[in-house]
Amino acid sequence: xxxxxxxxxxxxxxxxxxxxxxxxxxxxxxxxxxxxxxxxxxxxxxxxxxxxxxxxxxxxxxxxxxxxxxxxxxxxxxxxxxxxxxxxxxxxxxxxxxxxxxxxxxxxxxxxxxxxxxxxxxxxxxxxxxxxxxxxxxxxxxxxxxxxxxxxxxxxxxxxxxxxxxxxxxxxxxxxxxxxxxxxxxxxxxxxxxxxxxxxxxxxxxxxxxxxxxxxxxxxxxxxxxxxxxxxxxxxxxxxxxxxxxxxxxxxxxxxxxxxxxxxxxxxxxxxxx
Numbered sequence: 671x672x673x674x675x676x677x678x679x680x681x682x683x684x685x686x687x688x689x690x691x692x693x694x695x696x697x698x699x700x701x702x703x704x705x706x707x708x709x710x711x712x713x714x715x716x717x718x719x720x721x722x723x724x725x726x727x728x729x730x731x732x733x734x735x736x737x738x739x740x741x742x743x744x745x746x747x748x749x750x751x752x753x754x755x756x757x758x759x760x761x762x763x764x765x766x767x768x769x770x771x772x773x774x775x776x777x778x779x780x781x782x783x784x785x786x787x788x789x790x791x792x793x794x795x796x797x798x799x800x801x802x803x804x805x806x807x808x809x810x811x812x813x814x815x816x817x818x819x820x821x822x823x824x825x826x827x828x829x830x831x832x833x834x835x836x837x838x839x840x841x842x843x844x845x846x847x848x849x850x851x852x853x854x855x856x857x858x859x860x861x862x863x864x865x866x867x868x869x870x871x872x873x874x875x876x877x878x879x880x881x882x883x884x885x886x887x888x889x890x891x892x893x894x895x896x897x898x899x900x901x902x903x904x905x906x907x908x909x910x911x912x913x914x915x916x917x918x919x920x921x922x923x924x925x926x927x928x929x930x931x932x933x934x935x936x937x938x939x940x941x942x943x944x
Contacts, residue, residue, distance in 0.1 A: 705913035712908045726913035730900070738889050739896040746808045746892060747874045751867055753816045758866065761817075762825035763851045767837065777826075780819045792883060799884060810884040811892070815874060821866045828862035829855055868929050872922055893918045 696716075704712050706722035714720060730736060764770070765777055795814070796805075804810045832855060840850045856863070875894070882895040891899075897918065900910045 701912045702916050704909050705916050707909050709907060709909055726907075726909045727917070729910050730914040730917060733900075735889055735891075735896070735899075739891055739893045742808055742890060743875060743893040746811050747871055749808075750812045750815045750874050751870050753812070754818060754821065754870055755863070755866070757817055758821045758825055759851065759856065759863075761822055762829050763847070763855060765822070765826045766829035768847075780822065784819055789879075792879075796883065805884055806886050806890055808885075808890070808892075811874070811877065811880055814880075815870075818870075821870070824866060825859065825862055828859050832858055864929050868925060871925055875922055876919070 700716055703716055703720075705726050706724070707714070707720050708723060708725075711720050765773060799805050799810050804813070836854050836858075837850060840854055845853070877892070878894045881892040882898075885891050885895075888896070888899060893914075897911050897914045900907050900914060
């Protein structure tokens with residue numbers, strides 16, 4: 671009787687997960703499908719067949735600024751991730767292994783910043799970026815993203831799980847803090863670092879509001895907010911914009927497919943619970 675109830679529960683759980691999964695996948699399927707439709711048939715239900723066209727994707731790919739948008743986005747994401755890892759790995763090692771005055775207070779202050787919505791700082795940031803002449807450049811996106819508290823917490827929790835014996839052995843061999851970080855913590859933190867890279871890539875690549883507000887020149891724009899430029903006299907060209915959205919999120923999907931096992935391992939071993 672117990673086994674039968676357990677099996678029934680497993681089947682019910684699997685059915686619910688399948689339903690939720692399909693509900694989450696459906697909007698993505700619709701986005702791709704509408705990208706192959708003419709504008710007049712954009713809102714027809716998915717189950718009604720429509721002859722596919724490639725005009726929308728051609729219009730996106732052959733837009734004069736499409737290459738610039740992709741290059742700007744790749745450059746922004748790459749520089750941000752490199753700088754973020756340099757800052758976050760060093761800070762995480764300090765918070766997890768070094769004993770310095772005020773470390774707990776400083777960590778508490780940093781964690782408190784997570785409760786401040788980014789929208790509340792839009793105007794002060796705009797005025798500050800204007801004063802230091804960063805508006806309309808990719809650095810207006812890169813610099814605020816370098817020190818992100820979430821990734822500091824993620825890597826700090828992972829570093830705390832590294833056995834103390836490894837550190838003591840390295841100190842006996844004469845290793846300093848930099849060598850310990852490079853030869854022990856970083857090699858052992860592959861899943862956590864991969865998780866940080868994946869999250870960073872997704873968040874920065876999909877960032878819409880910041881570049882939309884702080885970058886005005888069309889050639890300097892990033893790929894996600896740049897989709898707004900596919901307009902017609904009657905308003906937005908939905909199939910063209912969704913074709914552009916499909917091309918925009920393609921790198922994110924590919925990256926997640928190749929790093930999902932590191933993502934799962936990193937989250938499960940970092941002590942952060944969903």
